[in-house]
Amino acid sequence: MTNKLEIAKNSYWVGYVDDRKVPFHRLILEKGTTYNSYLLMTEKPTVIDTVDIEFGRVYVEKLSKIIDPKEIEYIVINHVEPDHAGALPALAAKAPNAKIVTTALGAEELKDMFKLHNREFIIIKDGDKLDIGGKTLQFFETPYLHTEETMITYCIEDKILYPCDQFSTHIATYELFNDLAKENYMDDFEVYYKLIMHPHRPYVQDMIEKIKELDIEMIAPSHGYILRENAQSFIKAYNIMSQPSDESKKALILFSTMTGNTTKVAKLIGEGLEDKGIEHRIINTKNASNEEIKEAIMAADAIFFGSSTRYADMVGNIEEVLKDIKDMNLSNKLAIAFGSYGWSGEAVQVVHDYLLESNMKVIDSSYIIKTTGMDHVQLPLRVKFVPDEKEQNRIMEVGRVIGDLLLA
Template sequence: MVALTHQGTHLRALNRLTLQTNTIGENTTAIRCLDWDRDRFDIEFGLRNGTTYNSFIIEGEKTALVDTSHGKFRQLYLDCLKDLIDLSTLDYLIVSHTEPDHSGLVKDVLKLAPNVTVVGSKVAIQFLENMVHQPFKSLIVKSGSSLDLGQGHELQFISAPNLHWPDTIFTYDQKTSILYTCDVFGMHYCDDYIYDEEPDLLQADFKYYYDCLMGPNARSVLAALKRIDKLEIDTIATGHGPLLKHHIPQWINDYEKWSKEQAKTDNLVVIFYDEDYGYGEEIARHIAQGLQKTEVNIDLIDLSTTDPHETRQLVYEAKGLVLGMPSQSDDHAQVIVNTILAVAHPKQAIGLFESGGGEDEPIYPLRNKLQEIGVTEGFPPILVKTAPTPNTEKMAEEAGTDLGQWITRDRSIKNIKNIDSGLERALGRISNGLYLITANKGEIAGSMLASWVIQASLEPLGVAIAVSKDRAIESLLHPGDRFVLNVLEEGNAQGLMKHFLKRFAPGADRFAGVKTYPAQNGSQILANALAYLECEVISRTDCGDHWMIYSTVQRGRVSNVDGLTAVHHRKVGTHY
């Protein structure tokens, strides 16, 4: 083992960064970047024992690097990497997924290894193209793909979407029986042990990590466990914490037990798509993003690999179905579509979308057959003829949210009915003004009627807005985004409220028929608003079912100095 310490004469105790290299298999080296004092992860998760970022080198006749590291380790990591291998001859860079703590140094490696081929899932390669902003050679892999490095190191790839990013893949080396899983089976735990020497010390952090990152996708965890069930695994090379070697059955059994406890079929939506046909996967994942806002359970199923028995069971359990049109010439996919038609029932909602591959199964005859069964249409068909634009992607996301809101409507109605005459009615006596938020981001425009708005700071001038997590506009309100807060006027708000409270079809122009003009930040100012404020998002805070958006105010204007802000009075505090 080699240990390197971050160099610098003014390091504080709370910034200890060290690095380890270890041989973990034949011609296989682990590079572990140890972040001893990190106390937060993904903003909302507190850490007690720091964390590590693990990267791996596999050397056969060709050489592969599995993942990189966090940007804070740039010099330490790159110096170590150059000592271990000749980067100018690096053949492959395998990207397990593109979260920055694992791909933060991909661009640096591409600069030092200009001939390298980047290996990843289709979604990962697309994400990387937007991250590194330079051309690179790539190889797209999925379950069943393999890559022969020579000397027995034949790599087998396993798709593991949504664990916990949509682009995740596992890599299994036949030579060493090492399974590289990135975030899966990891934990935020930093110590000098390369392996799981003391499981009792690790158990709490292992469970905490599962609960935070894997538990919300329990059904996807079970699907991934099923895909690796037949592998002979000597070591699980994780992206965080110690590698797992001595107690592998225990760790896998824990994941299976916890996932079965959480993988409920209540409010299950199954999305069927063809991973290799047209733009089906891209559209499916944007629909899934919209569904996630409504806290339904989601299964993403590849039409080209699923079997009729599994399909029958999933469709029977599902409350919602989404189907991307497969190729007319794909016989297996046609069998699956027919299975869906045979099992679908009137208590379900369904949405259809084209994949845009050039020979899609016709969408409207299938829609007619489903309507004859009596299923509810969760969103109008999404038609895709060319490469998806940001507007297409936003339409798909909004469609997913609409479907999810239909699925969870009974829960929402029940929550409204279960009103306590004391607390909820007292909370409802907090009155608020009425505002219309407008936001533009490139080609995408959004709006939202809001009442939970307050001035939050004087220096700098700032406002805070509570935005429900299932609102379409929330994706346009991340740090750095800009919007306009339009203040509605007492006695002159009904027309605007009626317009913006109606239900819009996914992708519809929300400003059609409304007088607006552009603000300096690119968003829309309502001509009939009492006042407006141009704002920039600084931070988002998780507040349960809402995001609290804190923003600074750059400029504003009042159209009627004698006007008063429209006020919203609620009867209860459990709904708007």
Template sequence: MVATPIKTEKRLTIQTADIVQDTTTIRSLDWDRDRFDIEFGLQNGTTYNSYIIRGDKIALVDTSHAKFRQLYLDTLTGLIDPKTIDYLVISHTEPDHSGLVKDILALAPQVTVVGSKVAIQFLEGFVHQSFERILVKSGETLDLGKGHVLEFVSAPNLHWPDTILTYDRGTQTLFTCDVFGMHYCSDHLYDEYLDAIAPDYHFYYECLMAPNARSVLSAMKRMDTLGEITTIANGHGPLLRYNVHELVERYRTWSEEQSKAEKTVAVFYVSDYGYSDRLSQAIAKGITKTGVAVEMVDLKSADPQEINEIVSSSAGIVLGMPPLEGTYNQQTTGNVGTILAVAKDKQYVGLFESYGGNDEPIDPLLTKFREAGLNQGFTAIRVKETPTEAIYQLCEEAGTDLGQALTLDRKVKQRKSLDSDLDKAIGRISGGLYILTATKGDIKGAMLASWVTQASFDPPGFTVSVAKDRAIESLMQVGDTFVLNILEEGKYQPLMKHFLKRFAPGSDRFEGVNTQIANNGSPILTDALAYLECEVVSRMECNDHWVVYSKVTNGRVSNPDGLTAVHHRKVGNYY
């Protein structure tokens, strides 16, 4: 392997390496990026991976992010004369992978662009120039010579509506772009350190792929018809070579679990319009946290029959406002009409603006849904500015509210049916009363907790169990900081009553509460018995909860004679 780092002040570097016969990767390493896409936090930066395949003809698979323009183009032209590139394979048109397509076409106007029908349509919309193209579907092939026969696999909604995977039969390499990727930046080209990358791999799946679990399974069925896969050349993070089977099967297992959900919400968005795709993804992430499945549908590319089937089988509908006019207006308007025609009484609905500059108004459409007998799953989200971290958090919380409304009846039934001797015995495990408070960027969160246990002396640390559908869960990733506020026996009732309230998505959890700011930026509850400043070290998944281990960096007791409030339950199958 030959690595050639090129450093800049912003810690953007390039790594090149030969990965299989006649195939070179150009990895753009973004060391300091800490937010991505739907604004979920990154702990380890990210990479944007591109590939050159040299047969008798030459193919370039994906490009890079526009921030790497000069670094990437200098590296590419140092490896190959752009005039010799025959094909540019577009896995999908999201800007972090296709941001330099126009630059490549300027350097290599002879290139034939290869992609799905939807991808080519999207490219025409932002390249604004003519180019040669080949539209490909699942099972179709492109022979580069020297044994490099590329076979294409359609993978819509993973996590972009135009996604294709590309399998090189000659090297048994699968080029997957976002699929099987992770936001993890390091000099290690491959996945040899599984324990190090596993949390980021799973987190990436949860944020981008879980809302599309059924599409993941459909794409994997098509993958199963390919030959042996020895290398997965993804678009983000280290390439998969040492743990290919293990990591692919994790996708299958996670997706099968997600797709078994009793209820589904159809989430409709308009790709490449405003922030529709990102806002919809944030809402979908909130829904999946409650155990409800999601079906993501692009109004630009979906046909009426597909929409009819999805809406008919869904318990809820989320709809991003389409543009009033434009290239796709007729198709998107027709599809919205189909949704209205198929929507039925007792379904839940939630609407959001896309901030695309010309959104269809929410209120007339919401009135029509209400007249059809649908329940409002969350207050309409009206985006009046470029979405901030707080807006994305609001979207996630709105999705969680919708999911919780859909699962309420099931939870009540479970509580009634599980009131057994075992549940009564588990309920006798006592716990203290605590309030977790956290701040990340513009977002603040809080949660009443009782499952807290000291776990280490040096460094001092403890574990806390956090339900997956808690809003604060997204603020407690590895590396995040928070405060554990310990409530005092006899004085905890006002704080407990306040934080047990059901807060509307995006609302201020601390309004009316006395607070001060800890060294790590999170709120300290002034009326608490004590507080600990904490940093998340690791997380362990336990079905419906995360067990979060954190080290303590600072703390103080306000009343040395006070005792920790204790919480007793009658049964152990709910709080």
């Protein structure tokens, strides 16, 4: 294959085809993959995404045969994972004049990952535009598709969407365009969506809302086929696959409290759930019978169990509830521990330990990171004293994240 392939006037694919069996996200990509990078040869030459860090040197060598890297004015990084931004250090070293275009969080992560603190960054926000001399790029933030810093790029004149991981397919293809495909790739397209995007289904809907007014004739993702035939059908497919379930989900927030701080935490979790349209009920265990609590647990899809800490232990009768759930069949329900404390805060961990002895799916930080990539949500949720404004936002975010898990 040549070093470049024209996808539109003065716009080229300059990526790398990896036709091995590729280790990826604890999987083996049996059909390999492509790392799609794009070069827009405008008055202000622009690269959109790079390739995997393993092929950085080869990538820059091939790119240098097409353009002198010193002429590159912008490098757009839609997503900072090493399979997209991995060749950035090698490219940046050869393109000293290039400004790096990304989100605020993306800039922070790239600086730390690749020691680029002395480079000039252009920070984008939703709807921002960049004139690259003959073409105009427009940017949209798409957090959690599939990590928090992600954005997408749209070329107005070419009517091409560069959505990074979104609309991708893990196939090593030398044909590159979907209308030239020699095999049926729709199963691979759907599997990619289910593995990478579906855990973030509500955010897929947010993305579709942002691009619905764009005139998109081609989708040029970061893996697999460039979708120049029936591009809109792939947007429709994402829309269908990410629709909320018709079945309403319910959450229950159970807690014991000593001074009322845990009550405040419970209500803030509830507000986060409300933001996601999740019906919820809050019960202080001292105000409900054992039978009422059991009925509420059986009716819920996710249950938060909380307690204040007193003398390194739980308070009230929440422990009796936790003992009872060991004998209940709750295997299809999510469980989350939370609580407030003044000094040491052991009770929250004790609650969490009880939950691990049940047959519920216990949600903690490890589970969140492995299923969504989010690393800012700390579970079990421990809150010291009365939550200030920053803590309130953190608590509500827990409710929103669990709401997303229920919707997905």
